[in-house]
Amino acid sequence: MQPILDHLSPAWSHLTTVQPVRGEGIYLYDADNTRYIDFTSGIGVTNTGHCHPRVVAAIQKQAANLIHGQINIVVSPAAIELSHRLNEVTPDGIDCFFFSNSGAEATEGAVKLARQATGRQNIIVFQGSFHGRTAQTMAMTTSKTVYRAGYQPLPGGIFVAPFPYSYRHGWDEETTIDWCIEQLETLLKSQSAPSETAAIVIEPVLGEGGYVPAPDRFLRALRDICTRDGILLVIDEVQTGFGRTGAFFAVEHSGVQPDIMIMAKGLGSGVPISAIGASRELMAKWQPGSHGGTYGGNALAAAAAVATIAVMRDENLSANAARVGDRLMHSLKELQAEYPIIGDVRGRGLMIGVEFGPSAKPDKMAAKKTQQGSVSRNLLLLTCGTHDNVIRWIPPLVVTDEQADTALSIFAEALADASQ
Ligand SMILES: Cc1ncc(COP(=O)(O)O)c(C=O)c1O
Incomplete structure (x- = not known):
């Protein structure tokens, strides 16, 4: 970890050391104005988007x-x-x-x-x-x-x-x-x-x-x-x-x-x-x-x-969650058909889990590699599951079709890398 974090308790684990100074909708921006797509919603919090x-x-x-x-x-x-x-x-x-x-x-x-x-x-x-x-x-x-x-x-x-x-x-x-x-x-x-x-x-x-x-x-x-x-x-x-x-x-x-x-x-x-x-x-x-x-x-x-x-x-955000969620689910199932490391895709609305590995053999490594590949491309995604082998899709509910598609294409690249 960076020395700058020395005075923060190590009890906190960190997915990244990104230091956002501004948030807007699905995006976070650091001091250099680098943009991150936040599909974690700060663990399901910013449903109305950052700083509505x-x-x-x-x-x-x-x-x-x-x-x-x-x-x-x-x-x-x-x-x-x-x-x-x-x-x-x-x-x-x-x-x-x-x-x-x-x-x-x-x-x-x-x-x-x-x-x-x-x-x-x-x-x-x-x-x-x-x-x-x-x-x-x-x-x-x-x-x-x-x-x-x-x-x-x-x-x-x-x-x-x-x-x-x-x-x-x-x-x-x-x-x-x-x-x-x-x-x-x-x-x-x-x-x-x-x-x-x-x-x-x-x-x-x-x-x-x-x-x-x-x-x-x-x-x-x-x-x-x-x-x-x-x-x-x-x-x-x-x-x-x-x-x-x-x-x-x-x-x-x-x-x-x-x-x-x-x-x-x-x-x-x-x-x-x-x-x-x-x-x-x-x-x-x-x-x-x-x-x-x-x-x-x-x-x-x-x-x-x-x-x-x-x-x-x-803004009828529940309806948007249902609509964009269906689109995401459909595309993620297509990726599942293409990449056998994905075992299951399930969820409701904009709360979707992509589980890696067959049911009897959870594949944490594949999930972590795909997550890290996404994060290195500035798409923030969290994992979950007892075996930590599930990537969760939990974007702000203001997300548009285009934004969901951008995130999906980044995820697909990371998935392709993780599948090699
Ligand atoms: C379903 C559920 N219940 C309770 C909690 C605890 O909430 P908090 O972290 O705000 O204490 C969480 C946090 O992730 C949760 O997902």
Whole structure:
């Protein structure tokens, strides 16, 4: 690493040492004005593109008027407006909101809410899950050991059920779903009794774990099990939310009604903010004062989020994600047919995973070579997956057809090099 980074903690890994001084739409620019295509969206955050003028204007205006209206002391109009705007865009039944700063913090909050509301303690998560890096959310994260190693013992009461990852299992989707439901039922009979289970927490598209959409039938089965057993269904939309998958929230594709929704990343277009949504009735079971934080719902972040939602709606970014996502998916499948190192291409909207290697033999090297080849051509792409063999396509939702095609042709060159 460069000496210039000597005073930054090495706990941060770095894909590049690019030092952008400016961002605009899908692009980042360094001090020499070198342009980078950011198809990482800062890990799924800049859904409205870097520095969308309306979001910037809202932040500037709010900063000039009020930055921090602490919510236990006063209630900033921006926080109130955000709760109303979220009520309009979240699924029916989600009408009451709690604000925090990060996805992990919101996930911890959702678990606390579920435990107090049900009087039960256990939480079920899925193999490959990523819910954050705080103690509680580390215990709920099973995508890679690196997130947990050296930190045991982690908080208890977390149980892990298999996620319907057909490609990894090497089965067809229906067989995989049936098996996963059966395993979950077994878990509820053998490890965590329903009477002890507060919540089932799931990402509607497994993110860090490999960009694997949960099939609609599986989500509907979870809903039925939760309703039958009085368990709360918690949908983690931290990465899938805010138009990413072609709907405002990924769970909408299945028609499933969540009990609790977790949002972050795309919500603030880069200003840290997260939210927990539930029904007012459920939220009323949360003991006042038993959860909180200094910054949650602060005026600046709330204003950024209000502007983000307005841009998302006015520019119809979910529809653009669906349309450009289809185009990308089609082209990536064509590349799969040409390059046998690609084993699978899957996803929803602009959340697409390209998995390298056959299902029984994940090929991390091929993924890394292709990623590095893309990065050396100034196309920023991230990997994911337990075996780190999946390249994720997660561009800002403002991306155009032409920009997607440019990125694809760079990727194809890198792929050709990696295939040699
Ligand atoms: C699905 C999901 N949940 C939770 C988190 C944690 O969010 P944060 O990094 O803001 O704490 C992430 C982060 O990548 C995520 O993808």
